[in-house]
Amino acid sequence: MRAMNYRGPQRVRIEDKPMPEILHPEDAIVRVTRSCICGSDLHLYNGNVPDTRVGMTFGHEFIGVVEEIGSEVHKLKVGDNVLVPFNIACGKCAFCKQGLYGNCHESNPEATAVGGIFGYSHTAGGYNGGQAEYVRVPYANFGPTVIPEGMDPDDAVLLTDVVPTGYQAAEMGGIQKGDTVVVFGAGPVGIMAARCAWLFGAARVIIIDHIEYRLEFAKNYAKCEAYNFKSMNDPVVFIKKETDWLGADVVIDAVGAEAEGSAMQSITGRKMLLQAGSATALHWAINSVKKGGIVSIVGVYGPTSNLVPIGNVVNKGLTIRANQASVKRLLPKLIEHVKNGTLKPKGLITHRIPLEAIADAYRIFSDKLDNCIKPVLIPSTAKY
Amino acid sequence: MENINKDYMQIEGWGVDADPENDPTYPMKHRTNEEHKGYHWERSEQQPALVEILHSNERPNLSAVFGTSAPPKGLSGMIRRYAFRYSEGSFAHWIPLIMADRVNVIEGIIDDLKRGRFPNIWAEKGLKARWKYDKKKIFQNIGAGTLLISGVAGFLFWKINTIKA
Numbered sequence: 001m002r003a004m005n006y007r008g009p010q011r012v013r014i015e016d017k018p019m020p021e022i023l024h025p026e027d028a029i030v031r032v033t034r035s036c037i038c039g040s041d042l043h044l045y046n047g048n049v050p051d052t053r054v055g056m057t058f059g060h061e062f063i064g065v066v067e068e069i070g071s072e073v074h075k076l077k078v079g080d081n082v083l084v085p086f087n088i089a090c091g092k093c094a095f096c097k098q099g100l101y102g103n104c105h106e107s108n109p110e111a112t113a114v115g116g117i118f119g120y121s122h123t124a125g126g127y128n129g130g131q132a133e134y135v136r137v138p139y140a141n142f143g144p145t146v147i148p149e150g151m152d153p154d155d156a157v158l159l160t161d162v163v164p165t166g167y168q169a170a171e172m173g174g175i176q177k178g179d180t181v182v183v184f185g186a187g188p189v190g191i192m193a194a195r196c197a198w199l200f201g202a203a204r205v206i207i208i209d210h211i212e213y214r215l216e217f218a219k220n221y222a223k224c225e226a227y228n229f230k231s232m233n234d235p236v237v238f239i240k241k242e243t244d245w246l247g248a249d250v251v252i253d254a255v256g257a258e259a260e261g262s263a264m265q266s267i268t269g270r271k272m273l274l275q276a277g278s279a280t281a282l283h284w285a286i287n288s289v290k291k292g293g294i295v296s297i298v299g300v301y302g303p304t305s306n307l308v309p310i311g312n313v314v315n316k317g318l319t320i321r322a323n324q325a326s327v328k329r330l331l332p333k334l335i336e337h338v339k340n341g342t343l344k345p346k347g348l349i350t351h352r353i354p355l356e357a358i359a360d361a362y363r364i365f366s367d368k369l370d371n372c373i374k375p376v377l378i379p380s381t382a383k384y
Numbered sequence: 385m386e387n388i389n390k391d392y393m394q395i396e397g398w399g400v401d402a403d404p405e406n407d408p409t410y411p412m413k414h415r416t417n418e419e420h421k422g423y424h425w426e427r428s429e430q431q432p433a434l435v436e437i438l439h440s441n442e443r444p445n446l447s448a449v450f451g452t453s454a455p456p457k458g459l460s461g462m463i464r465r466y467a468f469r470y471s472e473g474s475f476a477h478w479i480p481l482i483m484a485d486r487v488n489v490i491e492g493i494i495d496d497l498k499r500g501r502f503p504n505i506w507a508e509k510g511l512k513a514r515w516k517y518d519k520k521k522i523f524q525n526i527g528a529g530t531l532l533i534s535g536v537a538g539f540l541f542w543k544i545n546t547i548k549a
Contacts (some may be wrong), residue, residue: 008489011508024431024449050481054453054492057539072429090448093425098413109439109446111472116451123481126437127451138449139428146504176523177402201402205392273482304478333401334446342397363510369517 002379003057003132010366014358017057020136026071028140030082033382034157035355036061037365037375038086040185040300043257044121045362048270048277048302051110051122059377060086061161062130063153066144075141082144084137084162085327088116088125091142098350102324107138111305114247114324123303131358133381139214145331148339155338156347163334164255165298165325166192170200172296172321173250177201182239182248182288184281186214186226188348189298190254192344194222195343195364197250206242208235208284210260213371220270221347229261231260232283239288247290255281256299258329265307275304286312351375436461438468460488 003017020029041058043049066080078084089096089104095115096104107116116138119129127346128135137144147156166189175181177301181197184192186209197205207226209215215226232238240247257277260266261284269278277300285295286309295318313320350373353361358377365375392398418425427446435455439446456464463484470477496503506512514522 007492007503007508011489011503011505012505012507012510023434023452024429026428026449047485050478050485052485053456053460053495055454057453088449092417092428094416097416097418097425099412105423105443106448107450109437109450110468112440112442113472116447116449121470122438122451122454125447125451126453126454156519171401175397175402176404199397199399199401200394203392223392251434254405272526302478304475305473338398342400359508359510360513361510363513364517367514367518367521369513 001120001133001381002171002355003128004059004355006044006056006058007053007054010045010362011057012045012359014356016315017132018069020134022068022070023136024138024270025070026139026141027070028066028076028137028144029046029068030062030064030084030130030135030137031381032062032064032130032135032379033081034063034153035059035132035377035379036157036160036162037131037361037377038161039189039258041362042376043277043300043302045279045366046258046270047339048257048273049121049123050303053122053173054125056119056121057128057132058275059129059131059135060118060120061157062118063157064130064135064146066140067134067163069140074146076146077357080144081147083147083156084130084288085119085159085164085331086117087143087324088118088127088138089143089327089328090139099329100323101326101328109305113364117324122265130189131377133355133379141253145166145328148335149289151335151338152346154346154349154359154376155344158348158374159331159334159338160327161325162188162192162348162374163338163343163345164330165189165197165326167199168323168325169193169252169254169296169298169326170196172294172298172323173197173200174254174321175200175202175250176321178203179249180204180206180243181250181252182256183207183224183252183287184259184285185209185253185255185299186211186218187254190252191218191222191348191373192345193252193254193298194218194224198223199337199342201351202301206239206248208239214373217371217373220280235284236262236287244282247288247293250294250296251285251289253281253285253299255295257301259299269306275306276304277306279306279308282306282308286316286318286328289316289318291316292318294319294321298325348374349376353377355379436462440472441468442471458488458491460484460491463487
């Protein structure tokens with residue numbers, strides 16, 4: 001089969017790889033029909049996630065058709081169209097039973113701090129991902145969800161990560177009616193978080209980034225205010241000014257380790273890898289939220305440590321909430337939101353690129369070329 | 385304070401999921417306290433380890449399922465095995481892993497050459513796309529590279545001449 005193959009920082013290619021096999025009685029093999037490149041894939045692409053091994057296939061956002069099932073799979077059948085949550089969860093461990101499906105204890109031997117994730121380094125379990133024609137899907141009785149009849153595949157593929165992560169970012173913010181919410185990062189997840197903040201009753205939603213075309217897109221898609229931090233002297237002072245000098249009620253970090261905006265953070269975090277990525281957005285979030293406010297983190301950081309003003313967290317009495325999205329928990333509600341038109345995820349997709357052009361797709365998304373917001377990869381085996 | 389979007393309540397879906405109980409003290413997890421009983425839930429059948437799988441020393445075993453995408457091998461594999469002696473809280477775990485990743489890149493190039501394949505760096509870096517959408521950046525990079533190489537070469541030339549004199 002054809003699959004993406006990681007060769008080193010900023011080097012990927014498509015090549016023939018062996019077909020995935022059933023390795024466990026609860027496995028399924030899925031023929032991929034849509035797969036995305038996620039902003040967090042760029043951390044892998046740039047070589048910033050430890051234990052990212054040459055030869056791996058990335059891709060944790062994908063949908064497809066069940067081609068084969070293991071002997072213990074009873075809840076799926078061959079031919080089912082499924083969307084596959086990006087996190088691999090058993091559904092039986094103590095954490096899964098609490099709805100923490102992003103924190104499963106039975107899907108990743110290599111690290112206890114993160115559950116298994118498709119195509120996301122050996123730190124997240126060493127699984128090959130969905131930027132391929134076929135993929136092995138463990139715990140097929142639990143994770144994969146049959147796509148409702150009539151749902152557009154472009155909507156379905158975004159329900160595997162972008163929509164639940166954006167939604168959970170807003171949910172973790174504990175937004176109350178009338179709140180002012182600031183979102184750092186106008187990538188697909190940040191835009192979705194801004195859109196979802198309205199669902200919880202926000203009265204004002206502000207998104208901050210430095211890429212003009214993304215800000216313009218966010219303003220239209222998420223109906224929010226959008227500002228370029230490069231046009232401000234200091235984003236923290238800007239937000240204070242905009243919020244009657246008190247700060248926002250809720251601030252969401254939807255940027256993570258690749259943040260720009262601070263030379264010191266960029267050099268130590270992204271160039272020298274002395275930190276687990278650049279924590280500029282998180283720094284701004286802590287400083288621009290109101291005393292007693294909530295910082296919600298969905299931006300991805302590495303496993304070591306970051307320079308953040310933890311003293312201000314204490315002195316301001318902040319609550320910090322963070323997690324990988326619990327996709328399976330949120331899916332029933334989000335599927336309803338998509339079916340009734342409240343959320344329109346496919347509007348985020350700007351590029352449809354054949355899987356064969358994977359290297360160009362990564363370059364376009366990574367360098368933000370051609371006004372790219374969200375690229376979707378289509379393997380030649382996809383029949384719709 | 386001026387509210388810029390005065391019609392926000394008209395936005396489709398506004399407030400539909402508002403939940404006064406979702407404050408920071410309201411746990412999102414459905415608390416079962418099962419973890420208080422320790423690590424003894426009903427596990428799925430153990431996937432057989434047919435290739436070498438390294439596991440964190442913060443757990444006693446392999447998880448019931450795991451990926452087998454790229455087992456450790458060569459020099460990078462030796463470094464990775466060393467890294468896994470240390471816990472996830474230790475730099476002695478993560479820094480060797482990053483080193484191993486870089487060594488692994490060189491191993492990948494050697495593997496390619498052994499198979500008679502010369503890596504097409506231009507294609508792997510997706511520079512065709514950059515050429516299509518952002519030629520300026522390519523010329524900037526070429527210019528910066530040329531300047532840097534010229535500077536280093538000039539300095540070395542001057543240094544050699546100084547030593548000879």
